[in-house]
Every structure is written in C-alpha cells, then in structure tokens.
Amino acid sequence: MRYLYDRKLFLASLILILSLLGITRANTEVINFAPTRAPSVDLSGFRTSRWEKLNSEDGTRQFALPLAPYGQPWPAVCEHADCQHELFIELPLGDVEEVDWNWDLGYSLRVSWPASTPADFSLEIYTPMELLRLLHSRISLNDTVPTAPLPQTFTTYARIRARDAGVPAPRNHKWQIFPPLVPPLSTQPTVHFHIILDPLLLGFLPRSALPVVCLVIGAVAVGMYVSNRLVPCLGNIAKRVDAAALLSGNVGKKTA
Structure with missing residues (x-):
C-alpha cells in the first residue's frame, strides 16, 4: 500500500514538472522605470516618425532583430547610426496632467x-533629451542647448x-552522420521576440500578473476555509474508528 502511494505521488510530481516545462521554454529580460517629466525636443531629423509606438493597452507585440556577433561587448554593439541589431520604440506614457495625478505609477x-x-x-x-544626445554622439554632432x-x-x-549568446559551430569540420545542432559562423541568426509594456500597480505589481495573484489568494482562502471545516470532521471520524477498533479488540479478548 505504501509503494502504491509513493508511485502515485511520483507520477503526480512528474506530470506537474512536465506541465511547467511549457511555461519555462522562454527567456525574459525586464526593465522597470517610472515616468519622468522631461523637455520635449525635436527628433524629426532622425526619422523617429518611422519608429514603432507601444503603449500599455497594446498588449504583446512581436518583433525580430538580426543578432550582433557572438562575444561582442555591449558598448561596441550599434555604436554607429543605422544599426540592424537595435530597435527604438516610442513609449507615449500619457499627458502631463494624467501622469502627475498617478505620480506613483511605474512601468515594466x-x-x-x-x-x-x-x-x-x-x-x-531614454528621455527625449537623453536620446537626442545619444543620436548626436553617433554622428559626431555637438549638443545644442x-x-x-x-x-x-x-x-x-x-x-x-x-x-548572439550561443556557442559557434566549429569550422572546417566534416559531419559524417549528423548535421551540426548550431548554425555555422557564416550565417547570421535572427531572434523573434515579444515586447509588452505593463503598468506596475502600487509601483511593483505588473498589471498582467493581477489575475494570477487573485487566483492564488482565492485558492489560499478556499483552502483555509475547507481545512478549518474538514480537519475537525476527519478528527471525529478518526476518533470513532479508534473507539470501534478498541471496542472490537476488547470484545475479542473477552470471547477468547
């Protein structure tokens, strides 16, 4: 009986682990920030009108970028203009009056x-002024105040x-049976990714995680309620079983 219980517990744990694998098959990079009041500068000379816009109501958006070479340090990635390994996105966070009213609002x-x-x-x-300085530095222009x-x-x-964060495939290697599991160095891999702009409730809780948090709180509340009602009931049943077993044992001794 003990072996059957352990086997069922093992199968249940295995099913839970396998179900979580589908959730963890992705990597995530996150940056949290608060709205910053800054001067609105003219960026039209850098063709910013072609940039994508993303707000918190858009949900998830998908993009793709060719990867910079493997092992290249970040300061050397896209240090010049018109780089194919970077993407600029405008984040219109709302009017000044609206954001001032929600002064503790943050974004993820x-x-x-x-x-x-x-x-x-x-x-x-970047704020508009910080972005202007970055764009000027990449084309060797001085900042104008x-x-x-x-x-x-x-x-x-x-x-x-x-x-690129992968391990490059060896060069000049002849694969006899199986092809390489990674692309050769001559190819330039491209990554497809999703972007979401999520408001932070109370400054730390992503709005998209609110249903999960409510579900967990509800499950805990139901579990506490059921356990408070179920444990005394099971205790009474156990006492009755013990009393019946003790009574049957005493009757057996008298009969013997």
Whole structure:
C-alpha cells in the first residue's frame, strides 16, 4: 500500500514538472522605470516618425532583430547610426496632467524570446533629451542647448539591442552522420521576440500578473476555509474508528 502511494505521488510530481516545462521554454529580460517629466525636443531629423509606438493597452507585440556577433561587448554593439541589431520604440506614457495625478505609477518593459534561440538583450530607457544626445554622439554632432523654454512631456523611448549568446559551430569540420545542432559562423541568426509594456500597480505589481495573484489568494482562502471545516470532521471520524477498533479488540479478548 505504501509503494502504491509513493508511485502515485511520483507520477503526480512528474506530470506537474512536465506541465511547467511549457511555461519555462522562454527567456525574459525586464526593465522597470517610472515616468519622468522631461523637455520635449525635436527628433524629426532622425526619422523617429518611422519608429514603432507601444503603449500599455497594446498588449504583446512581436518583433525580430538580426543578432550582433557572438562575444561582442555591449558598448561596441550599434555604436554607429543605422544599426540592424537595435530597435527604438516610442513609449507615449500619457499627458502631463494624467501622469502627475498617478505620480506613483511605474512601468515594466519586458522582452521575451524562445530559449531555443541563444540571445542576449540590452534594454535602455531614454528621455527625449537623453536620446537626442545619444543620436548626436553617433554622428559626431555637438549638443545644442535650446534657449527658449520647451514644453514638458512624459514620452519615453526604449532602445533594444540583441546579440548572439550561443556557442559557434566549429569550422572546417566534416559531419559524417549528423548535421551540426548550431548554425555555422557564416550565417547570421535572427531572434523573434515579444515586447509588452505593463503598468506596475502600487509601483511593483505588473498589471498582467493581477489575475494570477487573485487566483492564488482565492485558492489560499478556499483552502483555509475547507481545512478549518474538514480537519475537525476527519478528527471525529478518526476518533470513532479508534473507539470501534478498541471496542472490537476488547470484545475479542473477552470471547477468547
């Protein structure tokens, strides 16, 4: 009987582990930030109108990037303009009055990609002025300080870069039976990934995780309620069984 119980417990644990494998087949890079009031500068000269826009109501968006070479340090990845390994996304976080009212509101920018694609991601958040300085530095232009006061904005920009994190396949190797499990060095891998901009409730809880948190709290509450009702009932049943067993034992002794 004990062996049958252990076997059932092992099978249940195995099923749980296998069901979790489908959830963990992806990698995630996260950056949390708070809305920052900053001057709104003119970025039209850098063709920012072609950049994608992402807000918290869009849900998950899918993109793709060619990976930078394996082992290349981040400062050397896309240090010049028109780099194919980076993506700029505009994050319109709302009007100044709206964000000022939600002064404790934060955001979480998450990038997820399949674990089958070995890749590293770098996520950076820029205000318009910070982005202007970055773009100027990549084309060797000096920063110009505006003399007139500029309107304020909470619009933020995300810079996403990707590089190869896999192990390169050996060169000049003849595969007799099986092909290599990784692409050769001559090919340039591309990673497909998903991006989501998630508001942080109370400054730390992602809004997309709220249903899961509510489900866990509900399950704990139901479990506590059931256990408070079930444990005394099972205790009474156990006492009755013990009393019946003791009574039958005494009757057997008298009969003997």
